[in-house]
Amino acid sequence: xxxTDCPSPNGLPDSVRLVAPSLEAYxxxxxxxxxxxxxxxxxxxxxxxxxxVLVARNQSERLPYYVDMALDNDVKASELSGLITHLAxxxxxxxxxxxxxxxxxxxxxxxxxxxxxxxxxxxxxxxDQTGEQRRHTVxxxxxxxxxxxxxxxxxxxxxxxxxxxxxxxxxxxxxxxISSVIATAQTAQLAFYLNRALDHGVTRAELSxxxxxxAxxxxxxxxxxxxxxxxxxxxxxxx
Amino acid sequence: xxxTDCPSPNGLPDSVRLVAPSLEAYxxxxxxxxxxxxxxxxxxxxxxxxxxVLVARNQSERLPYYVDMALDNDVKASELSGLITHLAxxxxxxxxxxxxxxxxxxxxxxxxxxxxxxxxxxxxxxxDQTGEQRRHTVxxxxxxxxxxxxxxxxxxxxxxxxxxxxxxxxxxxxxxxISSVIATAQTAQLAFYLNRALDHGVTRAELSxxxxxxAxxxxxxxxxxxxxxxxxxxxxxxx
Amino acid sequence: xxxTDCPSPNGLPDSVRLVAPSLEAYxxxxxxxxxxxxxxxxxxxxxxxxxxVLVARNQSERLPYYVDMALDNDVKASELSGLITHLAxxxxxxxxxxxxxxxxxxxxxxxxxxxxxxxxxxxxxxxDQTGEQRRHTVxxxxxxxxxxxxxxxxxxxxxxxxxxxxxxxxxxxxxxxISSVIATAQTAQLAFYLNRALDHGVTRAELSxxxxxxAxxxxxxxxxxxxxxxxxxxxxxxx
Numbered sequence: 075x076x077x078t079d080c081p082s083p084n085g086l087p088d089s090v091r092l093v094a095p096s097l098e099a100y101x102x103x104x105x106x107x108x109x110x111x112x113x114x115x116x117x118x119x120x121x122x123x124x125x126x127v128l129v130a131r132n133q134s135e136r137l138p139y140y141v142d143m144a145l146d147n148d149v150k151a152s153e154l155s156g157l158i159t160h161l162a163x164x165x166x167x168x169x170x171x172x173x174x175x176x177x178x179x180x181x182x183x184x185x186x187x188x189x190x191x192x193x194x195x196x197x198x199x200x201x202d203q204t205g206e207q208r209r210h211t212v213x214x215x216x217x218x219x220x221x222x223x224x225x226x227x228x229x230x231x232x233x234x235x236x237x238x239x240x241x242x243x244x245x246x247x248x249x250x251x252i253s254s255v256i257a258t259a260q261t262a263q264l265a266f267y268l269n270r271a272l273d274h275g276v277t278r279a280e281l282s283x284x285x286x287x288x289a290x291x292x293x294x295x296x297x298x299x300x301x302x303x304x305x306x307x308x309x310x311x312x313x
Numbered sequence: 314x315x316x317t318d319c320p321s322p323n324g325l326p327d328s329v330r331l332v333a334p335s336l337e338a339y340x341x342x343x344x345x346x347x348x349x350x351x352x353x354x355x356x357x358x359x360x361x362x363x364x365x366v367l368v369a370r371n372q373s374e375r376l377p378y379y380v381d382m383a384l385d386n387d388v389k390a391s392e393l394s395g396l397i398t399h400l401a402x403x404x405x406x407x408x409x410x411x412x413x414x415x416x417x418x419x420x421x422x423x424x425x426x427x428x429x430x431x432x433x434x435x436x437x438x439x440x441d442q443t444g445e446q447r448r449h450t451v452x453x454x455x456x457x458x459x460x461x462x463x464x465x466x467x468x469x470x471x472x473x474x475x476x477x478x479x480x481x482x483x484x485x486x487x488x489x490x491i492s493s494v495i496a497t498a499q500t501a502q503l504a505f506y507l508n509r510a511l512d513h514g515v516t517r518a519e520l521s522x523x524x525x526x527x528a529x530x531x532x533x534x535x536x537x538x539x540x541x542x543x544x545x546x547x548x549x550x551x552x
Numbered sequence: 553x554x555x556t557d558c559p560s561p562n563g564l565p566d567s568v569r570l571v572a573p574s575l576e577a578y579x580x581x582x583x584x585x586x587x588x589x590x591x592x593x594x595x596x597x598x599x600x601x602x603x604x605v606l607v608a609r610n611q612s613e614r615l616p617y618y619v620d621m622a623l624d625n626d627v628k629a630s631e632l633s634g635l636i637t638h639l640a641x642x643x644x645x646x647x648x649x650x651x652x653x654x655x656x657x658x659x660x661x662x663x664x665x666x667x668x669x670x671x672x673x674x675x676x677x678x679x680d681q682t683g684e685q686r687r688h689t690v691x692x693x694x695x696x697x698x699x700x701x702x703x704x705x706x707x708x709x710x711x712x713x714x715x716x717x718x719x720x721x722x723x724x725x726x727x728x729x730i731s732s733v734i735a736t737a738q739t740a741q742l743a744f745y746l747n748r749a750l751d752h753g754v755t756r757a758e759l760s761x762x763x764x765x766x767a768x769x770x771x772x773x774x775x776x777x778x779x780x781x782x783x784x785x786x787x788x789x790x791x
Contacts, residue, residue: 372646534733534736534738
């Protein structure tokens with residue numbers, strides 16, 4: 075049975091009703107009818123966060139539903155494309171490739187072809203030379219002798235290439251990265267990306283709401299581990 | 314080939330014998346013929362722990378085998394239903410929905426319909442008002458300003474709703490949560506749920522045996538990380 | 553469409569081109585055309601590391617491609633078999649069983665039968681009695697009272713049985729274990745296995761390059777978390 079054709083407005087497959095009916099009730103009342111309607115984050119941003127968790131955690135079953143949700147709520151196909159490429163680096167190449175296999179039929183169904191993904195005249199975003207040089211210097215001091223190849227790739231490919239690609243804004247890349255880091259239990263890396271997000275115009279209120287939203291997709295425990303880091307980052311900033 | 318119809322008593326698909334024959338030997342001798350027969354934990358409890366890891370880690374291939382194991386060993390269908398809903402919150406909504414798709418054919422094969430899942434006259438478990446108020450106050454102090462939505466959902470939906478639902482006892486929910494926390498590398502949250510388990514009548518011996526059992530499903534490294542927390546919790550309690 | 557028959561030399565399914573074309577560019581230029589060609593680690597070792605991440609993270613889509621890569625680059629079928637069994641213990645039984653189901657058709661296509669997996673005259677590797685007794689004593693002091701079953705299984709089955717099986721050398725088992733530990737965010741266990749690797753002849757340069765390689769499969773965040781541990785281990789050794 076093709077569950078993506080399930081006529082249910084909540085997009086749940088029949089199996090939920092047949093196996094865990096209380097899960098359907100929570101989905102309608104608390105999640106889709108509750109959290110998704112809170113004003114503190116747009117549905118667009120919620121879609122980016124949710125998709126990031128699904129890709130980072132290789133959770134293919136829900137991916138088509140939330141791809142439709144994203145494309146119906148101001149996420150461009152080229153941005154979704156950028157999200158997947160971004161997560162190849164942050165959650166693992168295999169997760170991203172597997173995600174393209176799930177997304178491709180959704181694109182086909184929606185008539186999204188190569189033209190929709192192309193951004194031929196788009197310029198890369200500008201590089202904050204000073205900021206990146208500072209980051210690279212710190213990283214080089216810590217790990218330059220230990221893993222010079224990785225440090226160089228981080229400088230050249232990650233922060234001077236991937237992060238500047240026009241498909242997805244740096245602001246959105248911050249949301250995607252933070253979601254992936256939380257979903258994959260990489261708490262030690264969270265502070266860096268929280269600060270990066272705040273530097274790129276994500277508000278404290280939006281980051282707080284990201285935590286509330288992501289609890290449902292990454293699991294309650296993952297969020298409480300992350301909250302301590304968020305608190306430290308907020309308290310450590312003058313702005 | 315439908316591996317769930319594999320006649321092998323150990324439930325392994327033919328591919329194990331064809332690709333990793335030593336794995337079959339370890340499965341028979343050490344796991345199914347060894348750990349599962351240890352008296353320190355019932356087969357029922359072992360089933361709950363194993364299923365929780367499989368759902369939390371999105372490991373669908375083994376899920377039918379262990380669903381049958383659970384239902385054959387004193388886990389009610391309604392309890393399994395409760396386990397899945399519980400893990401929607403603790404390991405992520407998508408994991409739980411995907412699990413229902415795998416479980417639904419097993420239920421169908423076993424003639425488990427809506428009636429088996431319904432607990433119409435069952436009352437929610439009683440709320441420990443004082444304990445939950447204390448927990449909520451501590452959490453609010455730490456994170457109430459940072460993420461008020463999450464703190465409120467934790468108080469209203471998680472601990473005053475989900476945890477009290479009659480489908481699954483609080484004791485069993487503790488086993489499920491601990492298993493999920495270990496399987497998803499959320500060590501920072503483990504102490505709280507170990508204490509909760511001991512408060513709900515899980516014995517120290519049962520928790521120790523949970524660690525031995527879960528090593529096979531969550532991986533040896535995950536358990537040694539968790540053991541340090543278990544030791545600290547045990548040493549910190551007067552009982 | 554059977555993507556494993558995709559004629560593309562980079563082995564990518566068509567969906568990558570149709571959904572995330574920039575991912576194809578990075579794959580060709582940075583990953584397969586870049587990192588995989590660096591001389592600091594053999595393609596054989598890179599294959600072991602990559603396969604370990606895929607199995608530990610249940611990433612089945614890329615598994616056939618990298619199984620072919622491994623078998624084409626000096627990984628014997630019996631070694632691949634040993635890798636899967638090893639990861640049953642280190643990343644969870646279900647991951648290993650699921651991996652055999654994906655690998656079995658690749659073996660069939662390549663005419664790899666039971667004879668290729670058998671090592672009938674091979675002796676187990678010798679046990680370092682003193683080293684294992686020391687490790688067992690330390691572990692027993694820490695956790696012997698808490699989880700005697702697990703401590704005994706670790707001594708008897710893990711280090712005196714699995715690690716000595718002739719299918720896969722102890723050196724290779726170190727690479728497999730380290731990769732699994734990083735991929736599953738079990739940073740607390742990493743130092744032990746880094747030291748074990750250095751004791752078994754893996755060089756510092758190889759471990760550093762493992763970090764660069766694994767970033768692409770386990771995700772950038774997982775590696776930066778691990779690098780701090782690597783640095784501490786290197787600085788703590790006289791050799």
